Amino acid sequence: MKLRDTLTVYRKELRDALRDRRTLVSMFLVPAVIMPAIFFLFGAATYQVVKTAKAQPPVVAVLGGEESPSVRAALAAQPGLVVVPAPDDWRERIADKRLRAVVEIPARFDALLASHAPAEVTIYHYEGEFKSGFAVGELRRFFGDLRERALAERLVERSLPAGFARPFEIRTENAAPPEKVGGNTFGGFIPYLLILLSFTGVIYPAIDLMAGEKERGTLETLLCSPASRIDIVMGKFLLVLTVSLTTVACSLLSMTVSLIVGGIAMVGTGRMAATLAGEQGAATLPSLDPLGVVGVVVLVLPLAVLFAAVALTISLFARTQKEAQTYLAPMVAVVILPAVAGLLPGVELNSTLALVPVLNVTLACKELVSGEWPWAHLALIFGSTCVYATAALAGCVRMFGRESVLFRT
Amino acid sequence: MIEARHLLKTFRDRKRGEVRAVDNVSFVCEPGRIYGLLGANGAGKTTTLRMLATLIAPSGGGAVVAGFDVTTHPAEVRARVGFLAASTALYGRLTARETIAYFGRLNGLDDARIAVRTAQLAEELAMEDFLDRRVDTFSTGMKQKTSIARTLVHDPEVLILDEPTLGLDVMAARGIVRFVRECRARGKTVIYSTHIMSEVEKLCDRVGIIHGGQLLAEGTLAELRQQYGEEDLEEIFVKVAGGEAIA
Numbered sequence: 335m336k337l338r339d340t341l342t343v344y345r346k347e348l349r350d351a352l353r354d355r356r357t358l359v360s361m362f363l364v365p366a367v368i369m370p371a372i373f374f375l376f377g378a379a380t381y382q383v384v385k386t387a388k389a390q391p392p393v394v395a396v397l398g399g400e401e402s403p404s405v406r407a408a409l410a411a412q413p414g415l416v417v418v419p420a421p422d423d424w425r426e427r428i429a430d431k432r433l434r435a436v437v438e439i440p441a442r443f444d445a446l447l448a449s450h451a452p453a454e455v456t457i458y459h460y461e462g463e464f465k466s467g468f469a470v471g472e473l474r475r476f477f478g479d480l481r482e483r484a485l486a487e488r489l490v491e492r493s494l495p496a497g498f499a500r501p502f503e504i505r506t507e508n509a510a511p512p513e514k515v516g517g518n519t520f521g522g523f524i525p526y527l528l529i530l531l532s533f534t535g536v537i538y539p540a541i542d543l544m545a546g547e548k549e550r551g552t553l554e555t556l557l558c559s560p561a562s563r564i565d566i567v568m569g570k571f572l573l574v575l576t577v578s579l580t581t582v583a584c585s586l587l588s589m590t591v592s593l594i595v596g597g598i599a600m601v602g603t604g605r606m607a608a609t610l611a612g613e614q615g616a617a618t619l620p621s622l623d624p625l626g627v628v629g630v631v632v633l634v635l636p637l638a639v640l641f642a643a644v645a646l647t648i649s650l651f652a653r654t655q656k657e658a659q660t661y662l663a664p665m666v667a668v669v670i671l672p673a674v675a676g677l678l679p680g681v682e683l684n685s686t687l688a689l690v691p692v693l694n695v696t697l698a699c700k701e702l703v704s705g706e707w708p709w710a711h712l713a714l715i716f717g718s719t720c721v722y723a724t725a726a727l728a729g730c731v732r733m734f735g736r737e738s739v740l741f742r743t
Numbered sequence: 744m745i746e747a748r749h750l751l752k753t754f755r756d757r758k759r760g761e762v763r764a765v766d767n768v769s770f771v772c773e774p775g776r777i778y779g780l781l782g783a784n785g786a787g788k789t790t791t792l793r794m795l796a797t798l799i800a801p802s803g804g805g806a807v808v809a810g811f812d813v814t815t816h817p818a819e820v821r822a823r824v825g826f827l828a829a830s831t832a833l834y835g836r837l838t839a840r841e842t843i844a845y846f847g848r849l850n851g852l853d854d855a856r857i858a859v860r861t862a863q864l865a866e867e868l869a870m871e872d873f874l875d876r877r878v879d880t881f882s883t884g885m886k887q888k889t890s891i892a893r894t895l896v897h898d899p900e901v902l903i904l905d906e907p908t909l910g911l912d913v914m915a916a917r918g919i920v921r922f923v924r925e926c927r928a929r930g931k932t933v934i935y936s937t938h939i940m941s942e943v944e945k946l947c948d949r950v951g952i953i954h955g956g957q958l959l960a961e962g963t964l965a966e967l968r969q970q971y972g973e974e975d976l977e978e979i980f981v982k983v984a985g986g987e988a989i990a
Contacts, residue, residue: 346834
């Protein structure tokens with residue numbers, strides 16, 4: 335192996351890639367602009383939809399309760415609801431989303447309340463439908479307040495203290511440090527995104543550099559040179575790895591910027607600055623352990639090597655770019671599935687899972703961004719991923735030496 | 744010099760079993776001579792030339808090219824060979840100058856030598872006007888000139904040319920023919936494969952007719968004409984190859 339030849343091939347491939355619009359798009363534009371833009375637009379759209387839904391009071395109908403004018407009047411005056419008389423086809427209307435919910439008030443409800451007799455209010459709704467759920471929330475709040483008021487009146491009647499019916503309150507408070515909260519919230523998502531981008535980053539250059547060159551006839555031109563096949567394949571591999579790591583770096587940079595800008599937009603500069611400075615007052619805002627993020631990048635490195643070698647090998651095996659695309663497209667699912675499995679609740683890092691490629695890195699990353707450093711598992715994960723990556727690279731070099739594959743047209 | 748000795752190349756085919764793409768092919772090509780390898784598509788020309796250029800390894804036999812064995816010293820062979828084929832394309836996003844420099848570096852030339860060779864080749868091939876333009880904007884003729892420059896950048900002593908005029912227009916093909924003659928005049932060893940009879944008649948000092956992977960006839964044009972009693976090379980080829988392909 336001659337380093338000079340490897341670097342000559344690498345430099346040429348880099349120059350070629352930087353002049354290729356499609357490589358530039360997948361390397362810079364997608365991770366730095368398009369992905370954050372998609373997330374931002376999706377978030378903004380979701381926020382707008384919720385805001386619009388909340389601004390429009392849901393239409394609800396009342397069944398029964400003719401003998402209970404006070405509760406009907408109170409319900410009609412509730413500002414978050416538009417109360418209409420119940421039509422005969424109210425069930426169909428709920429299903430058609432023309433009515434969001436119907437509340438059934440039992441006969442003589444006011445009287446039952448006054449006599450302290452038990453009563454049951456039923457809310458009919460559309461399970462899983464957002465606006466119907468919103469209407470149910472408003473109705474539950476209304477009847478919950480009504481129940482509280484009735485209870486308070488009864489306690490007063492019997493000269494009992496307010497605490498008689500509520501002996502104690504239940505309060506919850508977060509005790510975990512913000513980086514752990516952040517790790518738990520985003521810990522799986524960030525490595526998932528990095529792993530996905532490091533793989534999608536290798537697909538186009540791998541296809542272009544192997545199947546594409548075979549198809550265009552430039553690979554044969556290159557093979558005529560005295561450069562050894564190992565030098566040629568290593569030069570190409572380094573370029574694919576460069577594209578993958580640049581994609582990851584751009585994505586990390588854009589995510590950091592988005593987090594800071596988004597955080598300032600959501601909670602204001604003061605609180606964001608306090609969070610970044612790690613002040614106690616900012617404890618409720620999730621943050622990530624920066625050292626953990628560095629750890630994530632270190633773990634993603636051998637994984638990127640593995641991805642680059644596998645993608646190059648598959649692309650080399652294919653006769654044409656189309657064939658390579660056909661082989662590599664399902665590989666995205668092969669990469670995503672273990673990454674998603676790492677996000678599932680209850681899937682925790684152990685010695686066995688530390689040997690499963692992709693899943694092991696996802697699980698370790700969750701720990702790292704939470705500020706946890708399980709060294710034994712980290713060593714196992716890094717070591718095993720390095721072994722897989724080396725084996726994949728050796729397989730790629732071996733495949734590049736096979737003339738039946740190189741001249742498979 | 745090229746010396747092929749009982750070259751053999753076999754492939755495994757799922758339907759046909761073992762296929763002998765090149766079967767016991769031997770010939771010698773001297774410096775300052777053009778050896779024409781004449782054959783129909785699929786006759787074994789490209790496989791023979793790829794073995795000589797060390798792109799693929801022989802299954803049997805051997806060859807010595809520019810003094811080095813193709814099996815034991817492939818890198819040394821490639822450093823002394825210029826291989827040009829219809830299937831050897833150029834990188835569209837590189838300029839002609841960058842293409843020449845890239846292959847110069849891969850052939851071990853330093854930057855100063857590359858600059859000298861680029862200037863020489865650009866002058867000889869009249870490439871000055873498009874030397875710094877990207878290849879994907881080139882006409883066929885410009886691409887062909889750039890391919891020739893790429894092939895000659897390291898001033899190889901042996902040229903292996905596999906159907907280099909395939910798909911070219913008349914003017915570009917004439918340019919190739921002129922280039923091959925100039926290489927012969929400079930004392931280079933040239934092997935030229937084609938299925939175009941007129942190119943063989945114009946260029947070749949010796950001709951080998953290959954069919955079904957076997958070298959069935961070999962000699963100068965005069966020797967072949969005398970041996971087969973035909974003036975027309977096409978008729979000689981048909982006689983050697985065993986009759987008309989389509990009745």
